Amino acid sequence: MNKEIAKVKKYYDEGDEELRFSDPRKKIEYINTCEIVKKYLPIQGEILDCACGTGAYIEFLMQNNNKVYASDLSDRNIAIVTDRFGQHNNLIIRNDNALDLSVYPDNKFDLILCMGPFYHLKSDLLKKCMQECIRVLKKDSIAVCAYMPRQFVMWNLINNPVYKISFEEVMGLAENGYLKSRQSGFWGCSYFSTPQEMLDIANQFEVEVVEHCSVDLELGNFYDKVKDLSNEELEVLRKYILKHSSNKYCLASSKHNLLIIKKL
Ligand SMILES: C[S@@+](CC[C@H](N)C(=O)[O-])C[C@H]1O[C@@H](n2cnc3c(N)ncnc32)[C@H](O)[C@@H]1O
Numbered sequence: 001m002n003k004e005i006a007k008v009k010k011y012y013d014e015g016d017e018e019l020r021f022s023d024p025r026k027k028i029e030y031i032n033t034c035e036i037v038k039k040y041l042p043i044q045g046e047i048l049d050c051a052c053g054t055g056a057y058i059e060f061l062m063q064n065n066n067k068v069y070a071s072d073l074s075d076r077n078i079a080i081v082t083d084r085f086g087q088h089n090n091l092i093i094r095n096d097n098a099l100d101l102s103v104y105p106d107n108k109f110d111l112i113l114c115m116g117p118f119y120h121l122k123s124d125l126l127k128k129c130m131q132e133c134i135r136v137l138k139k140d141s142i143a144v145c146a147y148m149p150r151q152f153v154m155w156n157l158i159n160n161p162v163y164k165i166s167f168e169e170v171m172g173l174a175e176n177g178y179l180k181s182r183q184s185g186f187w188g189c190s191y192f193s194t195p196q197e198m199l200d201i202a203n204q205f206e207v208e209v210v211e212h213c214s215v216d217l218e219l220g221n222f223y224d225k226v227k228d229l230s231n232e233e234l235e236v237l238r239k240y241i242l243k244h245s246s247n248k249y250c251l252a253s254s255k256h257n258l259l260i261i262k263k264l
Contacts, residue, residue, distance in 0.1 A: 005073070005097060007189040008120045012074035018054040024231060025223050028238045029256055032215040033115070033146075034060050035242055036258060040142040042066060042110035048136065050098045051116025055081040061113070062090055069109075071096035072116075098129050104136045112137050115146035115258075118198075122178065122191045127201050134205050137263045142210065145202075145259045150177045150192035151252045155221050163187065195251040198259045211260035213245040220255035 001009070021027045034057070041047075043064040049057055052070035054077050061068045070085075071094040072078050078095045085091050096103065098117040117129050133143045154174035157165050165179065165187065173179050177192045195212065202209060219226070219241065226237065244250065251257055 001097070004120075004122075004125075004189065005099070009073045009075075011186060011189050012053075012072075013076045015074075015076070017074075017077055018080055020053075021056060023223075024234055025219070025226055028219060028234070028241060029216045030056060031238060032242045032245065033057070033256075033258070036211070036213060036215065036245065036260075037113070037144055040111055040144070040260070042141075045110030046108060047111045047113070048101075048104070048109045048133075049113045049115075050096070050101065050133065051114060052081060053077050053116060055084055057113060057115075058085055058091065061111075062088065066090065066110075068092070069094065069104075071098075073097050099125060099132060101132045101136050106135050107138045108136050110138055110141050112141075112143040113146075114143060118145055118147040118191075118193065120189055120191055126191070126193065127204065130201055131205065134207060134261075134263055139263055141263055143207075143261050143263070145198070145261065147198055147257055147259065148190075148192050148255060149194055149252050149257060150174055151194075152218065152220065152255050153192045155218075155253070157187075195248075195257065195259075198257075202259060202261050205261075206264045207261040208264055209259065210262050211246065211258065212248070212251065213260075214247075214250055214254035214257050215241075215245060216256050217241050217244065217250055217254045 021030045041064055045066050047061050047066050047068050049061060049070045052072050058068055058070055067090045069092045070081055082093050112133050114133050121129050137143050154170055157170045169179055169181055179187050
Protein backbone atom coordinates (compact mmCIF):
# COMPACT_ATOMS: atom_id res chain seq x y z
CA MET A 1 0.00 0.00 0.00
CA ASN A 2 1.40 3.41 -0.91
CA LYS A 3 2.41 5.80 1.93
CA GLU A 4 -0.36 8.31 1.26
CA ILE A 5 -3.07 5.63 1.33
CA ALA A 6 -1.55 4.14 4.50
CA LYS A 7 -1.99 7.56 6.17
CA VAL A 8 -5.65 7.67 5.13
CA LYS A 9 -6.20 4.15 6.45
CA LYS A 10 -4.52 5.02 9.77
CA TYR A 11 -6.70 8.11 10.14
CA TYR A 12 -9.95 6.13 9.68
CA ASP A 13 -8.73 3.15 11.71
CA GLU A 14 -8.28 5.54 14.65
CA GLY A 15 -11.50 7.45 14.01
CA ASP A 16 -15.13 7.42 15.08
CA GLU A 17 -16.81 7.51 11.68
CA GLU A 18 -20.02 5.95 13.05
CA LEU A 19 -20.75 9.15 15.02
CA ARG A 20 -20.58 11.48 12.00
CA PHE A 21 -24.34 11.75 11.45
CA SER A 22 -25.41 11.63 15.10
CA ASP A 23 -25.59 15.45 15.21
CA PRO A 24 -28.85 16.56 13.48
CA ARG A 25 -27.02 19.46 11.82
CA LYS A 26 -24.56 17.05 10.20
CA LYS A 27 -27.33 14.60 9.31
CA ILE A 28 -28.53 17.11 6.71
CA GLU A 29 -25.63 15.87 4.52
CA TYR A 30 -26.95 12.30 4.84
CA ILE A 31 -30.62 13.05 4.21
CA ASN A 32 -29.95 15.28 1.22
CA THR A 33 -27.54 12.73 -0.27
CA CYS A 34 -30.30 10.08 -0.05
CA GLU A 35 -32.83 12.52 -1.56
CA ILE A 36 -30.52 13.18 -4.51
CA VAL A 37 -29.35 9.59 -5.04
CA LYS A 38 -32.72 7.85 -4.65
CA LYS A 39 -33.78 8.60 -8.24
CA TYR A 40 -30.78 6.55 -9.45
CA LEU A 41 -31.47 3.50 -7.24
CA PRO A 42 -31.89 0.40 -9.42
CA ILE A 43 -34.43 -2.35 -8.80
CA GLN A 44 -32.93 -5.77 -8.07
CA GLY A 45 -29.60 -4.44 -9.24
CA GLU A 46 -26.01 -4.64 -8.00
CA ILE A 47 -24.59 -1.62 -6.20
CA LEU A 48 -21.03 -0.89 -5.11
CA ASP A 49 -20.61 1.36 -2.05
CA CYS A 50 -16.87 1.57 -2.49
CA ALA A 51 -15.94 3.56 0.62
CA CYS A 52 -18.86 2.61 2.79
CA GLY A 53 -17.43 3.88 6.08
CA THR A 54 -19.42 2.30 8.88
CA GLY A 55 -22.36 1.63 6.56
CA ALA A 56 -24.46 4.81 6.80
CA TYR A 57 -25.96 4.25 3.34
CA ILE A 58 -26.22 0.44 3.28
CA GLU A 59 -29.89 0.10 4.30
CA PHE A 60 -30.87 2.88 1.91
CA LEU A 61 -29.06 1.08 -0.93
CA MET A 62 -30.51 -2.36 -0.09
CA GLN A 63 -34.01 -1.05 -0.87
CA ASN A 64 -35.68 -2.46 -4.03
CA ASN A 65 -34.10 -5.85 -3.39
CA ASN A 66 -30.71 -4.58 -4.50
CA LYS A 67 -27.55 -6.57 -3.82
CA VAL A 68 -24.95 -4.31 -2.20
CA TYR A 69 -21.18 -4.72 -2.23
CA ALA A 70 -19.86 -2.60 0.64
CA SER A 71 -16.12 -2.08 0.77
CA ASP A 72 -13.75 0.18 2.64
CA LEU A 73 -10.05 0.69 3.28
CA SER A 74 -10.39 0.79 7.04
CA ASP A 75 -10.32 -2.50 8.97
CA ARG A 76 -12.08 -0.77 11.83
CA ASN A 77 -14.95 0.49 9.70
CA ILE A 78 -15.34 -2.87 7.96
CA ALA A 79 -15.52 -4.60 11.37
CA ILE A 80 -18.35 -2.23 12.37
CA VAL A 81 -20.21 -2.85 9.09
CA THR A 82 -19.85 -6.61 9.60
CA ASP A 83 -21.15 -6.30 13.11
CA ARG A 84 -24.14 -4.16 12.05
CA PHE A 85 -25.14 -5.80 8.78
CA GLY A 86 -23.22 -9.10 8.48
CA GLN A 87 -26.41 -11.16 8.70
CA HIS A 88 -27.93 -9.75 5.46
CA ASN A 89 -27.95 -12.16 2.50
CA ASN A 90 -27.98 -9.33 -0.04
CA LEU A 91 -24.79 -7.76 1.26
CA ILE A 92 -21.16 -8.59 0.48
CA ILE A 93 -18.61 -6.86 2.72
CA ARG A 94 -15.00 -6.43 1.61
CA ASN A 95 -11.89 -4.71 2.87
CA ASP A 96 -10.75 -3.01 -0.37
CA ASN A 97 -8.89 0.01 -1.68
CA ALA A 98 -11.04 1.93 -4.19
CA LEU A 99 -7.93 2.37 -6.36
CA ASP A 100 -7.92 -1.34 -7.13
CA LEU A 101 -11.30 -2.86 -7.87
CA SER A 102 -9.73 -5.70 -9.88
CA VAL A 103 -11.79 -8.22 -7.94
CA TYR A 104 -14.75 -7.00 -10.02
CA PRO A 105 -15.16 -7.50 -13.79
CA ASP A 106 -15.86 -4.63 -16.20
CA ASN A 107 -19.48 -3.44 -16.53
CA LYS A 108 -20.77 -5.15 -13.38
CA PHE A 109 -22.62 -2.53 -11.33
CA ASP A 110 -25.93 -0.70 -11.80
CA LEU A 111 -24.89 2.07 -9.38
CA ILE A 112 -21.67 3.05 -7.63
CA LEU A 113 -21.23 5.33 -4.66
CA CYS A 114 -17.68 6.60 -4.27
CA MET A 115 -18.08 8.90 -1.29
CA GLY A 116 -14.77 9.03 0.57
CA PRO A 117 -11.71 8.34 -1.63
CA PHE A 118 -11.89 11.70 -3.44
CA TYR A 119 -11.46 13.49 -0.09
CA HIS A 120 -7.91 12.18 -0.11
CA LEU A 121 -6.61 11.47 -3.62
CA LYS A 122 -4.61 13.98 -5.64
CA SER A 123 -4.38 14.32 -9.45
CA ASP A 124 -3.22 10.99 -10.95
CA LEU A 125 -4.67 8.85 -8.16
CA LEU A 126 -7.92 10.80 -8.25
CA LYS A 127 -8.15 10.06 -11.97
CA LYS A 128 -7.24 6.39 -11.43
CA CYS A 129 -9.97 5.99 -8.83
CA MET A 130 -12.60 7.52 -11.12
CA GLN A 131 -11.38 5.29 -13.95
CA GLU A 132 -11.77 2.16 -11.80
CA CYS A 133 -15.31 3.18 -10.81
CA ILE A 134 -16.24 3.76 -14.45
CA ARG A 135 -14.66 0.45 -15.52
CA VAL A 136 -16.79 -1.63 -13.17
CA LEU A 137 -19.96 0.36 -13.93
CA LYS A 138 -22.47 -0.88 -16.52
CA LYS A 139 -23.11 1.26 -19.58
CA ASP A 140 -25.85 3.86 -18.94
CA SER A 141 -25.42 3.43 -15.18
CA ILE A 142 -24.53 6.04 -12.59
CA ALA A 143 -21.50 6.75 -10.39
CA VAL A 144 -21.89 9.21 -7.52
CA CYS A 145 -18.53 10.84 -6.75
CA ALA A 146 -18.38 12.91 -3.55
CA TYR A 147 -15.64 15.51 -3.06
CA MET A 148 -14.85 18.47 -0.81
CA PRO A 149 -14.05 21.81 -2.46
CA ARG A 150 -11.02 23.72 -1.17
CA GLN A 151 -12.62 27.15 -0.82
CA PHE A 152 -14.91 25.83 1.88
CA VAL A 153 -11.91 24.55 3.81
CA MET A 154 -10.07 27.85 3.53
CA TRP A 155 -12.84 29.65 5.44
CA ASN A 156 -13.06 26.78 7.89
CA LEU A 157 -9.36 26.82 8.78
CA ILE A 158 -8.52 30.54 8.85
CA ASN A 159 -8.05 31.44 12.50
CA ASN A 160 -9.58 28.11 13.58
CA PRO A 161 -9.02 27.90 17.36
CA VAL A 162 -8.99 24.08 17.35
CA TYR A 163 -6.60 23.29 14.50
CA LYS A 164 -4.29 26.34 14.80
CA ILE A 165 -2.91 26.01 11.27
CA SER A 166 -0.92 29.08 10.18
CA PHE A 167 -2.48 31.60 7.81
CA GLU A 168 0.25 30.90 5.19
CA GLU A 169 -0.50 27.18 5.35
CA VAL A 170 -4.22 27.75 4.96
CA MET A 171 -3.67 29.97 1.94
CA GLY A 172 -1.36 27.32 0.45
CA LEU A 173 -4.18 24.82 0.85
CA ALA A 174 -6.62 27.25 -0.79
CA GLU A 175 -4.29 27.32 -3.84
CA ASN A 176 -3.14 23.70 -3.97
CA GLY A 177 -5.82 21.69 -2.19
CA TYR A 178 -3.63 20.22 0.54
CA LEU A 179 -1.41 21.22 3.46
CA LYS A 180 2.28 21.04 2.64
CA SER A 181 3.46 20.71 6.24
CA ARG A 182 3.42 17.35 7.98
CA GLN A 183 0.17 17.23 9.88
CA SER A 184 -1.35 14.31 11.66
CA GLY A 185 -5.02 13.35 11.38
CA PHE A 186 -7.46 14.41 8.70
CA TRP A 187 -5.60 17.52 7.54
CA GLY A 188 -2.40 15.56 6.93
CA CYS A 189 -4.01 13.11 4.51
CA SER A 190 -6.70 15.12 2.73
CA TYR A 191 -7.06 16.64 -0.68
CA PHE A 192 -9.64 19.29 -1.56
CA SER A 193 -10.37 19.65 -5.24
CA THR A 194 -12.39 22.22 -7.14
CA PRO A 195 -15.63 21.75 -9.09
CA GLN A 196 -13.75 22.49 -12.32
CA GLU A 197 -11.00 19.97 -11.56
CA MET A 198 -13.59 17.24 -10.94
CA LEU A 199 -15.36 18.09 -14.19
CA ASP A 200 -12.06 18.14 -16.11
CA ILE A 201 -11.15 14.68 -14.82
CA ALA A 202 -14.61 13.23 -15.54
CA ASN A 203 -14.51 14.68 -19.04
CA GLN A 204 -11.45 12.55 -19.84
CA PHE A 205 -13.74 9.50 -19.81
CA GLU A 206 -16.74 8.36 -21.84
CA VAL A 207 -19.28 9.77 -19.42
CA GLU A 208 -22.03 12.34 -19.25
CA VAL A 209 -22.29 14.60 -16.19
CA VAL A 210 -25.94 14.24 -15.18
CA GLU A 211 -25.81 16.27 -11.97
CA HIS A 212 -23.28 18.39 -10.11
CA CYS A 213 -24.59 19.53 -6.77
CA SER A 214 -23.93 20.22 -3.13
CA VAL A 215 -25.61 18.35 -0.28
CA ASP A 216 -24.95 20.89 2.47
CA LEU A 217 -23.90 24.20 0.85
CA GLU A 218 -21.86 26.30 3.34
CA LEU A 219 -23.57 24.83 6.40
CA GLY A 220 -20.33 23.23 7.64
CA ASN A 221 -18.90 26.68 8.30
CA PHE A 222 -21.98 27.77 10.24
CA TYR A 223 -22.79 24.88 12.60
CA ASP A 224 -22.60 27.25 15.59
CA LYS A 225 -25.16 29.57 14.04
CA VAL A 226 -27.73 26.79 13.79
CA LYS A 227 -27.04 25.03 17.08
CA ASP A 228 -30.18 26.42 18.74
CA LEU A 229 -32.56 25.74 15.87
CA SER A 230 -35.40 23.35 16.61
CA ASN A 231 -35.72 20.13 14.59
CA GLU A 232 -38.55 21.76 12.62
CA GLU A 233 -36.33 24.73 11.74
CA LEU A 234 -33.46 22.44 10.77
CA GLU A 235 -35.85 20.62 8.45
CA VAL A 236 -36.81 23.92 6.79
CA LEU A 237 -33.10 24.69 6.39
CA ARG A 238 -32.41 21.21 4.97
CA LYS A 239 -35.15 21.63 2.37
CA TYR A 240 -33.79 25.05 1.41
CA ILE A 241 -30.33 23.54 0.94
CA LEU A 242 -31.76 20.71 -1.18
CA LYS A 243 -33.77 23.13 -3.32
CA HIS A 244 -30.61 25.12 -4.07
CA SER A 245 -28.23 22.15 -4.24
CA SER A 246 -27.66 22.49 -7.98
CA ASN A 247 -26.85 26.20 -7.95
CA LYS A 248 -23.49 26.10 -9.71
CA TYR A 249 -22.41 29.38 -8.11
CA CYS A 250 -22.43 27.68 -4.69
CA LEU A 251 -20.34 24.67 -5.63
CA ALA A 252 -16.93 26.19 -4.87
CA SER A 253 -17.78 27.22 -1.32
CA SER A 254 -19.87 24.29 -0.14
CA LYS A 255 -18.65 21.40 2.02
CA HIS A 256 -19.68 18.18 0.27
CA ASN A 257 -20.42 18.06 -3.44
CA LEU A 258 -21.63 15.22 -5.62
CA LEU A 259 -20.48 14.83 -9.19
CA ILE A 260 -22.95 12.37 -10.68
CA ILE A 261 -21.85 10.78 -13.93
CA LYS A 262 -23.41 8.31 -16.36
CA LYS A 263 -21.21 5.85 -18.25
CA LEU A 264 -21.81 6.16 -21.99
C1 LIG B 1 -15.84 10.33 5.53
S1 LIG B 1 -16.01 8.59 5.37
C2 LIG B 1 -17.46 8.46 4.34
C3 LIG B 1 -18.19 7.17 4.51
C4 LIG B 1 -19.48 7.06 3.69
N1 LIG B 1 -19.20 6.85 2.28
C5 LIG B 1 -20.31 8.31 3.84
O1 LIG B 1 -20.41 9.09 2.88
O2 LIG B 1 -20.82 8.53 4.93
C6 LIG B 1 -14.76 8.19 4.21
C7 LIG B 1 -14.53 6.69 4.08
O3 LIG B 1 -13.77 6.47 2.90
C8 LIG B 1 -12.86 5.43 3.13
N2 LIG B 1 -11.77 5.55 2.17
C9 LIG B 1 -10.93 6.60 1.98
N3 LIG B 1 -10.09 6.35 0.99
C10 LIG B 1 -10.41 5.11 0.52
C11 LIG B 1 -9.89 4.29 -0.52
N4 LIG B 1 -8.85 4.68 -1.29
N5 LIG B 1 -10.46 3.09 -0.72
C12 LIG B 1 -11.51 2.67 0.04
N6 LIG B 1 -12.02 3.39 1.04
C13 LIG B 1 -11.47 4.62 1.27
C14 LIG B 1 -12.43 5.64 4.57
O4 LIG B 1 -11.85 4.49 5.15
C15 LIG B 1 -13.74 6.07 5.22
O5 LIG B 1 -14.42 4.97 5.77
